[in-house]
Amino acid sequence: MRQPDKKMSPKAEKDNIRKKSFVHQQRPLYFTAAAEPLIIVEAPSPVRKVSKRRKSDKSKGTEEEAEKEYYSKQMTVIGDLSTQKQLKNAVGNGAAKFTQRRKKGKYSPNSTECESAARQPQKEEGILQSLRSYPTGVFFMLGNEFCERFSFYGMRAILIIYLVVDHKLSDNVAKVVYHSFVSLAYFSPLFGSILADNFFGRFRVILWVSLVYVFGHVLLSVGAIPVLDSLVRKTLDYSGLAVIALATGGIKPCVSAFAADQFGDDQQRQRTQFFSFFYFAINAGSLLAMGITPRLRTVQCLGADHCFPLAFAIPGLLMLVAFLTFLFGWRNYKITPANKGNILWKVVRCIFFALRRKMRNTCWGSKGRSHRRSPDHWLDYARPKYDEHLIAGVKSMLAIIVLYIPIVFFWALYDQQGSTWVLQARRMDGRIGWFTLLPDQVNTLNPLLVLILVPLFEAWLYPTTNKMCKVTPLRKMAIGTILAAVAFCMAGFLQIKVNDTMEPQPESGYVFLQRLGNHSGQFSVNNSDFILPAKLPDELKQKVHIGAENYTFSLLGGTNETPEEDSNNFNFSLNLGTKVPKSRVVGLFLLEDKSPVGVQFPYSTEKTDVGKTRFYFLLLPNSPLNGAKCYALDDQGKAVASSTMANGAFVDIQPGFFSTSQFYHIAFGDCAGGDERPKCAERIEVHARMGAAYVVDLVSSNNSEPVELVRPNSVNILWQMPQVFVMTVGEILLSVTGLEFSYSQAAPSMKSVVQALWLLTVFFGNIIDIVISQVQISDPVEEFFIYAALMFAVIGLFVLLAMRYKYVDEHNLEIPDSPERSRRSSDEYSSSSSDRRSDDDRLELGRGAVAGLPPPALIEKADR
Structure with missing residues (x-):
């Protein structure tokens, strides 16, 4: 039992009461009541005057009761409580625990004992119960964000491939277009924030810009149709990219802030929790888009091996769904009108005004016209206008x-x-x-x-x-x-x-000549000393590096070492001008009747598009296979590709999503059974390695294995x-x-x-x-x-x-609103708030959502 105080003078008694006053850091306390949202309790100022009510506490009973009553009176509760009794109990327990600790001499100014006791939850709120308390409009915003992120990341995932494969841009030019699109998408949010804050409000900007967003996807999808004129396609595609970049940036600063606006001041916990769902919707949309959209482009449509119109149309459809989802939630939104003031624009004007006055003051000072004391910081020149x-x-x-x-x-x-x-x-x-x-x-x-x-x-x-x-x-x-x-x-x-693994490219003014065929003779070139031997220097590929000119190959007899003129001379002309492809296949054959024949076709030494395997056909002009249809069959006998056979024609085998084998069959000749599972008289087994190119010799009677022209992609x-x-x-x-x-x-x-x-x-x-x-x-x-x-x-x-x-401590960044508050010293805190990221600090960041700013760590992916 507490002993009665000794008799002391009124002044000493007053000082004693002041010493026992609770000096608390000026930061919010967080209490969680049972089945209630987060409650923010504003702590008292660090320096307090002892009220008249406090002076009469002695007559009311114990000091603990006085402390509890005073502490309760100083608090402001934000939010609804299921019962006021829960808050009183929490506050009472915290105050009593503080008083007891103070008696033992364990109190220190930085103690958070009262916070810890009061913050202990009475009962955790279930996730379903929390969801029921959400404003209805935020569920429409979640659907809108998921679909919008799918549309943006979906078209962005395939953009660089589209520019290289369909528009035939070089890698460097394609990168310029791609990064121009991305840079515009991250510059346009400035315009979106100005439109929302100064003119139309967030709701109208999201509504109308989303419609523009859909229009941009329509332009891009139509521009991807391969049958259109090249100039028309480029105009539609680049216009669509510009519209999409402006639109996605226009709504970027508005969506998360508009979602935060739907929560009331008493729903701080729900708001913070909501942005976890918001973050999940963003990542789920981008994850699915990056996985699905590239698969859509591999579908064959409109006579092309790629279906970019479909791959761009699906993200566009998702953006339309995003617009409709947002529109359907119209009646459930809390719409805040524009405040006719954009802080970014105010900051820019403040900086330029200060710089202008600083320069003017510097010029006047040099001429002796100004005798005023210069401000400590150049921004202070903005006073008193700002x-x-x-x-x-x-x-x-x-x-x-x-x-x-x-x-x-x-x-x-x-x-x-x-x-x-x-x-x-x-x-x-x-x-x-x-x-x-x-x-x-x-x-x-x-x-x-x-x-x-x-x-x-x-x-x-x-x-x-x-x-x-x-x-x-x-x-x-x-x-x-x-x-x-x-x-x-x-x-x-x-x-x-x-x-x-890349195929070397010929030097400028030269071409690669690939010799094939069963003819073992040697050829002189342009009646010069240069000889095209039966065995070319490149043993692996039978390839020679010669100048890009017009050539006449004359058949020679004898051996490689002692060439002699053959009585049955055979001349073969080859135009290797600089405007033709940089590589040629030359097939030199000796037919069954001993008559020589030569055929040739150009090929590309570049890798095939996105992992395809290409098989060229080497045919004679009078071959019965010319114009016939051939098929590439997988190990199940299903046709995965088809082509019309001719000399220099090719069939591309694209790797499937799931494939049990890398071996296929090139089927041709008399075929029956339809185009899906044809049954053909002739088959050649081939190994379809990604990125490689081969030539299939269909002139020789033995149908030898394909000869490699371009190396495969061997790095996994x-x-x-x-x-x-x-x-x-x-x-x-x-x-x-x-x-x-x-x-x-x-x-x-x-x-x-x-x-x-x-x-x-x-x-x-x-x-x-x-x-x-x-x-x-x-x-x-x-x-x-x-x-x-x-x-x-x-x-x-x-x-x-x-x-x-x-x-700097984030709490010290607040502008003091009273003389007492301005006297607060940063010594009450540790050196850095970022070094002590407590739960309160993280929740404090979430308070920015009240002003339309969601927690940054949660919505970072929305900005990416």
Whole structure:
């Protein structure tokens, strides 16, 4: 039992009561009541005046009761409670526990004992019960986001392949078009945010821009129809890409913010939980799109081997579904009108106004016209036109965006996963057992790894590493940039192996001549000393490197060493002008009646498109097989490809999604049974290795095995997985951490501006890709190592900037609203809020959603 206090003077008694006052840090406490959303309780100010009510507490009973009553009176509860009794119990328990601890002398100003006691939940709310309390409109937003992300990532996944295969663009030109599209998609959000904030509001921008989005997909799908004129197709395709880039950027800053608007102030917990579902919808849409859309393009339609109209139409259809889903939820939305004020535009005007006054003041000062004391910071010149809140926010923002300069180069490397890395995968063997992975499906691994690794890093890696060394956000971001450079070094070494499987190209002004046939004679060329021997120097491929001219081959007798003129002279003319393909197959035969004959056709030394295996036919002009139909049959006897036979004609075998064997049969001659499972008189077994080209000799009577013209893709596509994994880890360390770091270090009024500037780093990164692609580096190996070297150089700059950066507590970024609050010292907190990412800090980030800003770590993939 507590002993009565000794008699003391009124002043001493007053001082004693003040000492016993609870000095609390000014940060929100989070209580979870049973079956209730998150309750935010605002703690009292750190310095308090003792109220008259407090002075009379002694007459009411024990000091514990007075402490409990005072503590309860100072709180403001945001949100609905099932019963007020639950909050009183939680507050009472926390206050009583604090008083008891204070009596034992264990109280310290940084103690959070009361927070811990009050934050303990009475009863966890079930997921289904929580979903029932969601506003109806957010479910329409989830469906809208899933479909929109499917449409964007679906068409983006196959874009680089479409430009190379269908438009026949070179790799460098295709990369310029691809990165121009991506850069525009990340620059246009600035216009979308201005339209939403200043003119139309988020609802109208999403509604009308989504309709424009659908129109862009229609243009792209129609432009992919192969029967249209080339100029018409290019006009439709490039117009469609521009419209899609503007549309996706237009709705990007509005969708997540509009979804957050649907929750009330008393639904903080539901709002935070909702963005977990929102994040899942984004990744699910992108994951399915990257897996399905590349398969759709492999369908044969409209007389072409690829069905790009279908592959682009399905994402367009999903965007139409996204628009209709959003439209159907109209009556359930909470629509907030435009506030006629865009913070980004205010920031730009504030900066330019301060710079103009700074320059004017500098000029006047040099002439002796100004005797006023110069401000401490150049932004202070914006006073008094702009208020202190805005100026302080801009200062905090400028301190952060300096660190964004090196991050631009990270995005220059990262976004090449959809261009350069896909082009690298085209030259690799995609067969993995019975399964075939297409080159534009490799990026499916990225969202899958993000879904797996982000929770793993948060729950295990970061806490474990923090026990050994201090892990700050800037250190994680620096490691992310290093991993990006390492990933490109890995890609460079892999490309060296891929280059070994590439067919060498003839020098300028020369062609490769591939000799086939059963004729064993030698030929003089243009009646000169140059002889085309029966056995060419290239023993593997019987290939010779000669100038691109017009030739006459004259048959010689004798041997390779002692050629003599043959009495039965045979002349064979060959036009190898510079405008013809760089390689030719020449077939020289000796027929059964001993008469010589020669045939020839051009072929390409380039690899076939996306892993196809090509088989050329070598036929005589009077062969009965000319004009006949041939089929490529799988091991089940099903026709997978067909062609009309002729000299130089070919049939392409495309690897199936599932295939039990790499061996096929080329069937021709008298065929019956229809085109699906034909039964033909003649069959030749062939080994269809991805990327290779062969010639099938149908002149010789023995139907010898196909001769290899172009080497197959022998490097398996799984060797690309390590670099994808390393790049994804780098993305998690830099992208997710970087945006969350920016949010924690920027003033609350600048958080939306920081998000916009973060998107601009992606824009400038793709501009770097465009510039380097315009240089047209011929060897991909050199290009990979150039990017890696640039990234390593930039890492040094980033480390220097990070070493000079001083962390600020995100709570100290608030503009003081009272003299007492302004006296708060940062000494009450630890050195960095980012170094002590407690649950309260993470939930505090979620409070940005009240102003239309969702938690950055959860919606990062929406911005990517």
